[in-house]
Amino acid sequence: GESVGLHLPTLSVQEGDNSIINCAYSNSASDYFIWYKQESGKGPQFIIDIRSNMDKRQGQRVTVLLNKTVKHLSLQIAATQPGDSAVYFCAENIRGGGADGLTFGKGTHLIIQP
Amino acid sequence: DAGVIQSPRHEVTEMGQEVTLRCKPISGHDYLFWYRQTMMRGLELLIYFNNNVPIDDSGMPEDRFSAKMPNASFSTLKIQPSEPRDSAVYFCASSFDRGRGIQYFGAGTRLSVL
Numbered sequence: 001g002e003s004v005g006l007h008l009p010t011l012s013v014q015e016g017d018n019s020i021i022n023c024a025y026s027n028s029a030s031d032y033f034i035w036y037k038q039e040s041g042k043g044p045q046f047i048i049d050i051r052s053n054m055d056k057r058q059g060q061r062v063t064v065l066l067n068k069t070v071k072h073l074s075l076q077i078a079a080t081q082p083g084d085s086a087v088y089f090c091a092e093n094i095r096g097g098g099a100d101g102l103t104f105g106k107g108t109h110l111i112i113q114p
Numbered sequence: 115d116a117g118v119i120q121s122p123r124h125e126v127t128e129m130g131q132e133v134t135l136r137c138k139p140i141s142g143h144d145y146l147f148w149y150r151q152t153m154m155r156g157l158e159l160l161i162y163f164n165n166n167v168p169i170d171d172s173g174m175p176e177d178r179f180s181a182k183m184p185n186a187s188f189s190t191l192k193i194q195p196s197e198p199r200d201s202a203v204y205f206c207a208s209s210f211d212r213g214r215g216i217q218y219f220g221a222g223t224r225l226s227v228l
Contacts, residue, residue, distance in 0.1 A: 031215075034214075034216060043220050044219045046218065049214055051214075089157065091215070093215030102215055102217060105156075107157075
């Protein structure tokens with residue numbers, strides 16, 4: 001369940017290693033899933049998205065995997081760099097939902113160790 | 115395009131004062147969203163507009179909050195009177211592709227109510 005106050009999960013990886021950030025979603029009606037990156041002092045920045053009828057999508061150094069059976073989403077970042085340090089959010093776009101806004105997860109703080 | 119532009123970047127005010135946050139969406143985008151981000155609650159959707167018309171304001175915390183979009187290139191979020199619990203980072207985002215739900219965020223306004 002949700003804890004009182006946000007205690008973001010933290011993932012620490014060595015520079016050059018691969019990282020995997022996980023996200024669980026709850027709404028089977030979600031049509032698109034989106035990953036955002038938020039660096040300190042900045043707004044969330046779009047990274048990659050995947051439609052619900054896909055299992056995998058690749059971008060530049062990033063891969064998103066979708067497992068609808070267990071409602072799980074992951075973001076894989078290859079060969080991490082210092083600039084990858086940020087908070088990463090998954091977001092759902094719920095088809096037919098009352099709001100066209102995205103529903104964001106709580107975020108994971110990725111720290112790249114030199 | 116310069117992206118979504120928000121002003122001011124920082125606002126410090128005293129309890130009871132009126133606060134106005136401003137947003138210029140990306141040209142051509144027909145959706146505009148206002149979010150609030152806090153450590154306690156994460157990123158929350160407050161209200162969104164489509165073609166300058168407010169569609170869903172169910173996320174607006176109370177009557178002290180109001181938002182307007184007088185034209186396609188400008189929106190305001192007003193808090194009157196402000197309270198210390200309103201302290202947060204407020205983001206504006208815009209979108210033109212409802213299906214994929216990709217929203218482009220501004221840099222945010224960090225509001226501190228003393």
